Amino acid sequence: MVKPKHLVSLNHQAIESPNGRFFVDPGNGATFDLSDLRVCSFRTDxxxxxxxxxxxxxxxxxxxxxxxxxxxxxxxxxxxxxxxxxxxxxxxxxxxxxxxxxxxxxxxxxxxxxxxxxxxxxxxxxxxxxxxxxxxxxxxxxxxxxxxxxxGVAVHVACDVQGWTPPADFETRLHCRSRRVRSFHGIDEMQWDQQAARYGRGQSFLFGSAGGMQLAVYDKTEEATAKDRLDYWRHVWDRSGCYDPSEPVTRIELRFHHSVVNQFADGSVDTTTGEQFDMSSYEGVYQHLSALWRYGMDSFRFLLRPGYFHPVWSVLARQVLEEIPNCVEYKRHYKSSDTFSGKNIELLLGNFISCATRHQMTKRNTWEAIKNMPFWEIIRDYYHQKGKDEKELRRHLYQLHDERVVRYGRAV
CATH class of the missing domain: 3.30.160 (Double Stranded RNA Binding Domain)
Incomplete structure (x- = not known):
């Protein structure tokens, strides 16, 4: 099988450049402008x-x-x-x-x-x-x-981008040796690394086997929202300087099992010393992760047409892990209501009302007690995002209070 070629890439001055975002198909002259493809994060995940x-x-x-x-x-x-x-x-x-x-x-x-x-x-x-x-x-x-x-060490390397989502025919145009392919379209539940993420809409793909090398492509914004981690990832993406919170983020993730990393260590040699590399630890494999990424992108091939990579794949394959600074200032970021899945708030109100009715609290006293909670603003903002103002929220709480009393009684 002949290895696919990359399209000709040009910079903003129409000069051929390995980092250009304007692509020309040498076969038919078709052009592709990927200026809107933005890399928000590229790192070990x-x-x-x-x-x-x-x-x-x-x-x-x-x-x-x-x-x-x-x-x-x-x-x-x-x-x-x-x-x-x-x-x-x-x-x-x-x-x-x-x-x-x-x-x-x-x-x-x-x-x-x-x-x-x-x-x-x-x-x-x-x-x-x-x-x-x-x-x-x-x-x-x-x-x-x-x-x-x-x-041995297993690593996942992830590239988070905006300005591109996998097309409807992505699965048919993605060529790889692995016969194991899983795609999820409009699903309500999926499994990522043994942790369930429940959400609908979107398209997610998983190629390869867990015991080898895998490619995962999915909507990271939805997955992070489902796991209540969107605040953290927004902080990470903001550091790129090109992140737009109003747009979804697509993740392209390569997962290397430790056996695959060991195979690279066995087959790689330092050309100056002739010695093999020790990739049995993360520190040992870190300097080779960009090379592993390129290998993975070449193994899972998203083609524009037979014999040529899609220009999106060309841009992604170029990515190189940045050197991590010697000192990273890490700040705590508190959860905000617009990124909250809401499950904990709903559970909190339900349990709080159960306790309130058990202690013979009136609807008015229950409402005042909730407003005195230290995280009342998060509750209020969450329902505001759902289209309920404070008056409607109070009416909602009164309804829950009545339902609890009627269905289960007070002292239960």
Missing amino acids: TVRQLYHGRLRQSVLGLFEKPGIVQFAGAHWYASRIGRDSGFQYSLQNADLGVILLIKSFHVPADQEGHHLKIELSPHFIQEHTERELQFHLDVWADDVLTNWSHG
């Missing part, structure tokens, strides 16, 4: 670092019963997990953005094996350089294992 070693027996004592435990100078939620993960226990700290999967299902606790996998969220990755990140990973590994070594 997920890191899963695997470790090999002998399990410290004292660690197993953390899981005698589920709950909050103290470990490595921080609080974690300790629990047993399902066999599908390959591990028996987990320590999770969502505030840090870290999950430790501990004790392999396939190796006895008193034998050496891959007893630890550490998963990092986007916000933890953003806060640290690759060296700082690896330092934290290795410190946690030292607290869990003895005689440990890096066992």
Whole structure:
């Protein structure tokens, strides 16, 4: 199979340039202006670092019963997990953005094996350089294992763009070796990395298998809204200087299993020294992520016509990971009502009214108590976004109060 070619790209002065956004099809003279395609973010989105070693027996004592435990100078939620993960226990700290999967299902606790996998969220990755990140990973590994070594790393690299959404025939024009293709059109529920995101409309695609290399293309704005993470991502996208909150963001994400990364390490050589690269850790693979991205974009080929890449794919394939600054100032951003899914507010009001009727509170007293809540403004703004002013919100609450009394009684 002949490798597709890229169209001729020109800059704003109509001079051929590898970074031009104006494309010309040399076969038929068709032109494509991609000036409106804006890259809002290009970064590592997920890191899963695997470790090999002998399990410290004292660690197993953390899981005698589920709950909050103290470990490595921080609080974690300790629990047993399902066999599908390959591990028996987990320590999770969502505030840090870290999950430790501990004790392999396939190796006895008193034998050496891959007893630890550490998963990092986007916000933890953003806060640290690759060296700082690896330092934290290795410190946690030292607290869990003895005689440990890096066992491989899986990474997800994501490019978030505006000005382009996958066309209706995207699936038929995307060529790849993998026979496994999943597409979602107008769905109400989908599965991303073992976490359910429920939303309708839009088109989402997943090519490849989880044990190899995958390409995911989906509406990141909808997915972030469904998970109540839109505030965080808006902050990330704002840093690009080209983000428009009124437009949706499309994510193009390449997911590399650790076995794929290991294959690259085995097949790559430093041309000056002749030595192979060590890509068993995130710090080791980081400098090669741009090359992995180009390889992935070349493996999953979105074609304009036979023999030629679509110009959108040409722009995306050019992306290079920026160097992370030595010091990143991280500010806390509070949730705003216009990005809130609203589920927690609805649950809050329902539970609050149940408690109010149980304590024989009148509708008026219930209304005044809700207005005295510290997050009353969020509740009010949320319903304002839904077209209800304060008077209509009060009427809505009174209706919920009456319904609760009639259906279930007060002292229940």
